[in-house]
Amino acid sequence: MAAVDSALAKGTFDPNRLGLAGGSYGGYMTNWIITQTNRFKAAVSMRSMSNLYSFFGTSDGGFLNADDYGGPPWALPEKYLRQSPITYVTNVRTPLLMIHSDLDYRTPIEQAEQFYTALKFHGRNVLFVRFLTETHELSRSGDPRHRVIRLEHIRSWFEKHLTPGSGTTGWFL
Numbered sequence: 183m184a185a186v187d188s189a190l191a192k193g194t195f196d197p198n199r200l201g202l203a204g205g206s207y208g209g210y211m212t213n214w215i216i217t218q219t220n221r222f223k224a225a226v227s228m229r230s231m232s233n234l235y236s237f238f239g240t241s242d243g244g245f246l247n248a249d250d251y252g253g254p255p256w257a258l259p260e261k262y263l264r265q266s267p268i269t270y271v272t273n274v275r276t277p278l279l280m281i282h283s284d285l286d287y288r289t290p291i292e293q294a295e296q297f298y299t300a301l302k303f304h305g306r307n308v309l310f311v312r313f314l315t316e317t318h319e320l321s322r323s324g325d326p327r328h329r330v331i332r333l334e335h336i337r338s339w340f341e342k343h344l345t346p347g348s349g350t351t352g353w354f355l
Contacts (some may be wrong), residue, residue: 183219198223201340202276205229205321206289210267213297216278217270224343226336228281229289229318231295235262242287268287271300276306279339283316283324311335 189195199247204212209230216225231237235255237244248254249275255262263269278301282294294310301308316324320332 183215186221186327190275192207196222199344201225201344203228203336207231209289213267215268216276219275220273220275222276224277224279224340226279226281226339227294227297228292228321228332229283229286229294230280230297231293232266232268232300232354233293234264234266235259237289238262239291240290240292268296268300272304274301274304275338277334278309280308280310281320281335282310282315283313283318283320285316286318286320288318299348309339 186195188349190197190292196302198276200222202212202215202222204210204226205228209227210232212225212227213230213232216222224287234244234247234251239245240257245254247318251261253273279300280294282289282291284291298308311332313324313328316328320328324332
C-alpha cells in the first residue's frame, strides 16, 4: 500500500481507476487487500487462498505452514483465522472476479468456493470462473484455449469496472 500511496502522491495513477490482480500467494493477497481496504475499484483473485485453517488440511502443502504459525490450526485457531481473508469478508465492497482450476491441489478450489459463497451470501459483486481439467499451472502451461479465455475474462472484468461509463473512469494498476 505504501507503493500505491507513493504512486498516487506523484500523480502516477488515478485513485478512482485502481485495479488489483494476483494469483496463488498473490491471490491470497488480493483477497486480503480487498478485506482491508476499498481503495481498489475492481479485483481479480486467481488460484487463491481464503481460509488458512482449512487450507492446512486440503492443500498438498498447507501443512508445511505449521512452522510459520507455531503449530497446527487446531492448536492455534485464532492465529490462523486472524490471517484468513474469510474472517473479514463482510468488509469487501470491491467487485471481485475469482478464477480457479478444479484440479488445483496447491490451492484447492474449495478455498475460492468458500470466499465466493461468503461474498454471495453478503450480496457482494463477485463472479466465479471455474476451469475444468486444469491445475495450479493454468496461466503458465494450461490448455492454450483456456489461457486465452482466462485473459479474456480478466480484460472484460477490468473493462466493465474501470472504464468510462462503468461508474469509474479508467484502467488498472
